[in-house]
Amino acid sequence: xxxxxxxxxxxxxxxxxxxxxxxxxxxxxxxxxxxxxxxxxxxxxxxxxxxxxxxxxxxxxxxxxxxxxxxxxxxxxxxxxxxxxxxxxxxxxxxxxxxxxxxxxxxxxxxxxxxxxxxxxxxxxxxxxxxxxxxxxxxxxxxxxxxxxxxxxxxxxxxxxxxxxxxxxxxxxxxxxxxxxxxxxxxxxxxxxxxxxxxxxxxxxxxxxxxxxxxxxxxxxxxxxxxxxxxxxxxxxxxxxxxxxxxxxxxxxxxxxxxxxxxxxxxxxxxxxxxxxxxxxxxxxxxxxxxxxxxxxxxxxxx
Ligand code: PSU
Ligand code: MN
Numbered sequence: 001x002x003x004x005x006x007x008x009x010x011x012x013x014x015x016x017x018x019x020x021x022x023x024x025x026x027x028x029x030x031x032x033x034x035x036x037x038x039x040x041x042x043x044x045x046x047x048x049x050x051x052x053x054x055x056x057x058x059x060x061x062x063x064x065x066x067x068x069x070x071x072x073x074x075x076x077x078x079x080x081x082x083x084x085x086x087x088x089x090x091x092x093x094x095x096x097x098x099x100x101x102x103x104x105x106x107x108x109x110x111x112x113x114x115x116x117x118x119x120x121x122x123x124x125x126x127x128x129x130x131x132x133x134x135x136x137x138x139x140x141x142x143x144x145x146x147x148x149x150x151x152x153x154x155x156x157x158x159x160x161x162x163x164x165x166x167x168x169x170x171x172x173x174x175x176x177x178x179x180x181x182x183x184x185x186x187x188x189x190x191x192x193x194x195x196x197x198x199x200x201x202x203x204x205x206x207x208x209x210x211x212x213x214x215x216x217x218x219x220x221x222x223x224x225x226x227x228x229x230x231x232x233x234x235x236x237x238x239x240x241x242x243x244x245x246x247x248x249x250x251x252x253x254x255x256x257x258x259x260x261x262x263x264x265x266x267x268x269x270x271x272x273x274x275x276x277x278x279x280x281x282x283x284x285x286x287x288x289x290x291x292x293x294x295x296x297x298x299x300x301x302x303x
Pocket of ligand 1: 027105107124126127128139258259262281
């Protein structure tokens with residue numbers, strides 16, 4: 001594994017010195033946001049991590065290597081190449097073996113982050129149980145991976161296109177704490193409100209760090225830290241639900257299944273919202289990167 005995992009120099013040094021590092025995913029760049037917003041957002045997230053006093057490590061698969069800390073050129077490649085493969089846990093080995101370019105989902109990103117010794121990650125929305133998942137069994141590998149690896153993931157809840165109550169049920173079953181950052185309500189990605197409760201609440205970054213440390217000390221796996229999208233860009237839930245209903249109908253009509261479902265729905269919601277969903281998505285990604293950096297800075301280094 002050691003020669004498959006390639007760490008950027010700055011990241012290697014930071015980890016060795018016990019300085020904070022935050023992992024970032026690349027699926028959101030390759031498949032979650034339209035060009036050129038994807039490049040701008042990826043770079044803005046890295047800048048927000050630096051602002052927060054940590055070193056960013058955007059993760060992806062390039063030429064048979066799992067790169068922990070993509071260069072700006074590599075991020076641009078992820079953002080504009082058409083043949084970038086969406087890589088979740090089950091795809092890691094195959095994409096590495098064929099030396100294809102792969103963008104990692106939350107699941108694959110936290111798996112690799114944990115291998116590299118990075119304890120924090122930031123993203124927009126976690127994958128979860130898809131609507132109708134009780135029959136299709138389409139449940140994101142993100143949930144299972146989070147239960148396995150000692151990584152704290154900051155997000156704005158799970159994507160609104162999902163079945164949020166069932167997503168929380170599965171997280172509870174898997175033993176993943178869902179921790180509201182200064183809130184007790186589980187956010188609904190584009191919307192601040194969902195009507196659903198988090199399992200715990202923390203008041204500040206210190207409390208978040210203590211909870212992650214306790215979880216890690218017990219070998220319990222990961223922690224989900226949620227914060228609502230910024231008020232200025234957040235969208236009221238009824239508006240979002242209208243767009244999602246249309247997007248779901250279109251997906252069913254087009255026969256979209258498997259890993260293609262998430263990118264398809266996100267693209268349709270973005271179009272139907274006339275850009276509002278995109279600005280909310282970008283704003284929350286940057287704020288989550290900032291919070292992850294602050295929490296990473298409050299963690300006591302392990303060794
Ligand atoms: N949330 C977004 N945009 C995205 C994703 C989540 O706002 O692109 C991606 C993440 O990489 C997440 C993945 O891990 O979708 C989940 O996909 P699936 O449901 O196929 O596991
Ligand atoms: Mn799926």
